[in-house]
Structures are given as C-alpha cells and as structure tokens.
Amino acid sequence: MASSSNNSPSFKIILGSSSPTRRAILSDMGYQFATMSADIDERAIRREKPEELVKALAEAKADAIKLNLVDGCGDGDSRDRPTLLITSDQVMVSKGAIRERPRSTEEAREFIKGYSGDRAFAVNYVLVTNLSTGGRKGGWDIPEICFHHIPHEFIEEIVKEGDMTCVAGGLKLTHPSVLPFIRELVGTADSVRGLPRELTEKLIRESLEATS
Secondary structure (H helix, E strand, C coil): CEEECCCCCCCEEEECCCCHHHHHHHHHCCCCEEECCCCCCHHHCCCCCHHHHHHHHHHHHHHHHHHHHHHCCCCHHHHCCCEEEEEEEEEEEECCEEECCCCCHHHHHHHHHHHCCCEEEEEEEEEEEECCCCCEEEEEECCEEEECCCCHHHHHHHHHHCHHHCCHHHCCCCCCCCHHHEEEEECCHHHHHCCCHHHHHHHHHHHHHHHC
C-alpha cells in the first residue's frame, strides 16, 4: 500500500486506483491518502448500459481491495477512526457505443475518428466505501464533450505516439495538443480526467455523516 503523506487525524482515505491522474486530483482536493490497486479482469465484467458498467467495475474494484485488506489483516487503526475507500471507473460513449481503453492502434484510431465533428460523453461512477461500517455511497457524473473536426494527420500522429491513447476512450482529452479540437465541454475537466471533485467531496461527506 503506497502512501501520500500522512492521513487525516479524524479519518483515513484509501484511493483504490493506480491512476496518476486520480491521485493528483485527490491530492489537489487537499486530502492525504494511501493507495491500493485492484487486481481484477475488467474485460470479464460486462454490462449493456455504460452507467451500469462503470458502477459494476467500481464495485468490483472495492470488493477486491477489501478482500486484500482482510487477507493482509487490514489496518487495525480503522477501529479507532473511519477508513474510506474510494474506487471509480470511467468509459467514453460515442455514437451510442461504449469506448473503453483501446486494445490496439486500429481501435484507438477508430475511436478518435468517431469523435471528430461530433460529441461524446465521459461516464464516471465514484464509489466511497466506509470500511469501518461497510456502508457505501456512490454516484455518476457525465460531462459532455463536443468536438471540432479532428484532422487525419493529427489522429495518425497521436496513434503512432501511443501515450495519448492509453486511456478510456482512446484520447487524453485534457492534453494541451487536444484542447484546440474541443469545441465545448459541458461539465468539469476533473470529471473528464476520471475523478469528479464535487461528486467525490459529496460522497466523502455523506459517508462520514453516516458514521457519526
């Protein structure tokens, strides 16, 4: 379990994610936390609707991490102060189709071409599990991204580079080189990046209120 500085004196947070972006967002929110990753096969979990898929994946991540904590005897400190586990998942939806992390350059190219001159939705689900009580609070945040035309040359360049496409939906939307092709964002940048701040704050607050 990796740690980000010292935990809050009144409660602890575990971020159940290996994503540097989610770690950065939670840190920017002023929280101190530890990190754990869930070892699950995400492709084995399928749902027809994107909202149901991200919820199922966030729940599966929480269940896997809880099991690891039990197997490792957990943290005895959780009896003295609440411990909150934050897990989340995101998929993009374009032309009615769910877009997860592309499995090939061809798939990444297809995803990005589909965004050009159109719109897409970043479907997020955040789950806060109170490990001290077993209670769960979760919710969705779904920003809409409207795109200008994305030139073929730009698509080929970032697909060849690879680093820009290794995310849900196949395109790092907040990267400076991508921003000129975004016509409008209905929502927040942190939600597009994978951890909506306002929703996460709300769920943390509700989880702590349920404890007191």
